[in-house]
Amino acid sequence: MHRLIHHIQSIGQKTIGFCIAFGRANLFILSIIFAWPGFKLGARLLVKQLYSVGVLSLIIIVVSGGFVGMVLGLQGYTTLIKFGAEQALGPMISLALVRELGPVMSALLFAGRAGSALTAEIGLMRATEQLSGMEMMAVDPITRVIAPRFWAGVISLPLLAILFSAVGVWGGTLVGVNWLGVDEGAFWGNMQSAVDWHEDVWNGIIKSFVFGILVTWLAVFHGYYATPTSEGVSLATTRTVVQSSLVVLAMDFVLTALMFGELG
Amino acid sequence: MNHQRIIWIEFTVGVFMLVAFLSAIFLALRVSGLVTMVGSETYQIRARFDNIGGLKVRSPVNIAGVTVGRVSDIQFDAKTFDAVVSMEIDNQYKILPSDTSASILTSGLLGEKYINLEPGASETTLGSGGEIEATQSALILENLIGKFLTRGKEGD
Known part of the structure; x- marks a missing residue:
């Protein structure tokens, strides 16, 4: 009997804990949105973060984009050639990339490359009491540390996703047209008639914008509220990567259903 | 730094x-x-069809196989019970004769539906907002098979 009560109590404890964390995360993002350190200082801090969040993620995004496009070209060709429909390779590669793979893959890579780094950096600032030190000097750590990192992530991810799609289409063209010999005119022509700027490309960019908000939000949140021990920082970093990946994949289904499906 | x-x-x-x-x-x-x-720049013309098959908004409009415009809107007319298809045609092809005919065709066996315009011989041209009189509906495969089957029975 005591054990049962204990179990029920632990369920309640976890629910309350989740609600507290959720509310705290929402208040946290509100304070980020309304914290802006003036134009000149803000721009300088933002550029520095765009470098460490965006520019340093370029290599992994470009390389994976290229290889994903090449694999799509290879796999698509081997299947489509059976039906003599290798002209449909261009639409297949480009639609898969701009609608799904570009936004989702770049968000997952971004969570692993930049999200984890953000959490570890901010978590270590918390553990070494740098954030408390800033508060002592009447410098708001949210304005000075968190907000530039958040906006840098939100700006970077859509740009990285566009780059991923473009490099992927290039990789698919390299394999499909240059190596396997699909007709170049049919490849590009069918692609252009199948892909719509507003319907496909723009919706993909909106997707990656949403993913950018979610991933960076989770990263700075877990870093800021990390338990100030080395174990706490490692736990926070793991949480960022796991939760970002799950949220991105789940949100992708919702967005796809709203944008492209018959559900919306 | x-x-x-x-x-x-x-x-x-x-x-x-x-x-x-x-x-x-x-x-x-x-x-x-x-x-x-x-x-x-584009201008708009309309055509009425009994059945549009699988025609969609943004389907191509071709003359002699060249794409000259796109379908911009498809509406159902509740009075005459037919489909009103609006097309946006490139302004450089504003020379279409008024007795131009329109038909809905399929590119390939299982391909996309598109509208084919067949220019007539009239002196007057189809201006902006003009309506094509002579139209031919999409070929519905099931109807065709149905006709083929009934004709086969008559032959017995």
């Missing part, structure tokens, strides 16, 4: 922005073919 490092960071961020911008242009022009829609 020394001065050169700041310049390096600002330079790479600038390159990042430029590369992303160029990729967006590549996606717009080369992948989605946006260029065919920008910079060309």
Whole structure:
């Protein structure tokens, strides 16, 4: 009997804990949105973060984009050639990339490359009491540390996703047209008639914008509220990567259903 | 942080922005073919069909196999019980005769539906907002098979 009560109590404890964390995360993002350190200082801090969040993620995004496009070209060709429909390779590669793979893959890579780094950096600032030190000097750590990192992530991810799609289409063209010999005119022509700027490309960019908000939000949140021990920082970093990946994949289904499906 | 490092960071961020911008242009022009829609003025004509089959908004409108416009709107007329298809035709083809006929065809056996315009011989032209009188509906495969089967029975 005591054990049962204990179990029920632990369920309640976890629910309350989740609600507290959720509310705290929402208040946290509100304070980020309304914290802006003036134009000149803000721009300088933002550029520095765009470098460490965006520019340093370029290599992994470009390389994976290229290889994903090449694999799509290879796999698509081997299947489509059976039906003599290798002209449909261009639409297949480009639609898969701009609608799904570009936004989702770049968000997952971004969570692993930049999200984890953000959490570890901010978590270590918390553990070494740098954030408390800033508060002592009447410098708001949210304005000075968190907000530039958040906006840098939100700006970077859509740009990285566009780059991923473009490099992927290039990789698919390299394999499909240059190596396997699909007709170049049919490849590009069918692609252009199948892909719509507003319907496909723009919706993909909106997707990656949403993913950018979610991933960076989770990263700075877990870093800021990390338990100030080395174990706490490692736990926070793991949480960022796991939760970002799950949220991105789940949100992708919702967005796809709203944008492209018959559900919306 | 020394001065050169700041310049390096600002330079790479600038390159990042430029590369992303160029990729967006590549996606717009080369992948989605946006260029065919920008910079060309269009005018609208309409046609009524008994059955549009699988015609969709943004399906191509062809003359002699060349795409000259796109379907912009498909409505159902509740009075005459037929489909009203609006098409946007490139302004440089404003010379269509008024007795032009329209038919809904399929590209390939299982391909996309498109509208084919067959220019007539009239002296007057079909202006903006004009309506095509002579139309031929989409070929519905099931109807065709049905006809074929009944004719086969009659032959027995």
